[in-house]
Amino acid sequence: MELESFLRQCALLDATLSLDDHRHATEQFGLSYREVESVALEMGIIPLRYLRNQSTISSAQQKILFDSHVLIVGCGGLGGHIAEILTRIGIGRLSLYDFDTFEEHNLNRQNFSTLTDLGREKALVVKEALERINPSIEIQSFVQKFDPLKEKQRLEEASVVIDAVDNPQTKLDLAKSCQELGIHFVHGAIAGMQGQFTTDSTLEQLYPNGERGAELVSGNPAFTVTLAASIQASETIKLLLDIGESLKDTFLVTDLLYNEFEKLPL
Amino acid sequence: MIEITVKLFAQYRADHFKLEKRVYPKGTAVEGVIIETGIPIERFPIGVIMVNGRHFQESHILEDGDILSLFPKVGGG
Known part of the structure; x- marks a missing residue:
């Protein structure tokens, strides 16, 4: 499975990525937390840890902050x-x-x-x-x-x-x-x-x-x-x-x- | 004589005042007000001087009706 498909599946319910899924992605795809987060944000999926930033900070703005x-x-x-x-x-x-x-x-x-x-x-x-x-x-x-x-x-x-x-x-x-x-x-x-x-x-x-x-x-x-x-x-x-x-x-x-x-x- | 509204901030307020209208001889500079009020500038050096909301030096000559704000220097991090 591609990382994007994995993330999409994880985010099916609420467009967020939980810490557990984040960790699984790093293990499954041999990537760092940072690399996974970058792809997720690019797809409009935000790590669950940022949920309470919203809607003061939107998903698109979260990507700007990440960059x-x-x-x-x-x-x-x-x-x-x-x-x-x-x-x-x-x-x-x-x-x-x-x-x-x-x-x-x-x-x-x-x-x-x-x-x-x-x-x-x-x-x-x-x-x-x-x-x-x-x-x-x-x-x-x-x-x-x-x-x-x-x-x-x-x-x-x-x-x-x-x-x-x-x-x-x-x-x-x-x-x-x-x-x-x-x-x-x-x-x-x-x-x-x-x-x-x-x-x-x-x-x-x-x-x-x-x-x-x-x-x-x-x-x-x-x-x-x-x-x-x-x-x-x-x-x-x-x-x-x-x-x-x-x-x-x-x-x-x-x-x-x-x-x-x-x-x-x- | 000129009437100046003097506003003191932070450490300058202790044993002094927050805001007072005070009368000075014509030609008084900011420095003159600092000395006359007796604010503790040795202990708390002057940081910002504002007259009518704009920044000026201690040598600035005040005019009747001016509002002078004095802030101690703040540099902690």
Whole structure:
């Protein structure tokens, strides 16, 4: 039996592919989860794991996400949560960068930081965890500091670049390089109960210099991190699917202490 | 004299205010308001300065009726 016939038979009832059938297909046809998923999506059959994405995300849009590549710079607070959201939603390729290892003071907020992984490289731990969630995603992880001014080729390979670093100078460089290369860029930053966001903008107006900000004093509580990760992930999905309104030329500030969302032009 | 609506955000609100109309001498720059309000810019450096919803520098001279918004710099990830 051909793979297409197999998938068609599996999807007879509800046009979905269950994990069991997905696994059988990999075994029967000697293919990877990724290869099977690609054919299924091409046929309009969605893996059952994505069923609750619908109808916010259609089957055709699910294929667009599968064919997309997102580069996440930083696997700490923002990056770890963003990476999980994008893996669950079905982005086909992720590149993760982080030079750091998990430390005890990361446990308050950083996704996939656990007692057993303290001391291990964040980029590797996050990749392993994501692969346990969704084996169809191609995940490359790099244990290194990302230099946006030197690694433009890496940026050019991505559909969207996400700023999940905690260093204003790197944020500035990343935004500048993405703008020069014409690549979508999703900025996010947090301090205390506050978050700030913009998309496809350079960041000179937000960072008068490369020095650190209020986060040095106010810290980064988990609820601010996960809100910020959600906003950056949804910006990414909107850009990839060309839907809704992005934060292009817009500065969004969120403040959970006062439940405020302030949107200003940049 | 000029009347400026000053809006403070996030860490600047503690021990200060969210929004107040304040009176300054004509020719006052943004920097003058920052000093007069006493917001803790040593502890929380200035990030974004908006006047009437547009970005400006600290040296910008304010005019009567302006709305000045001050945001601390936020860089955590």
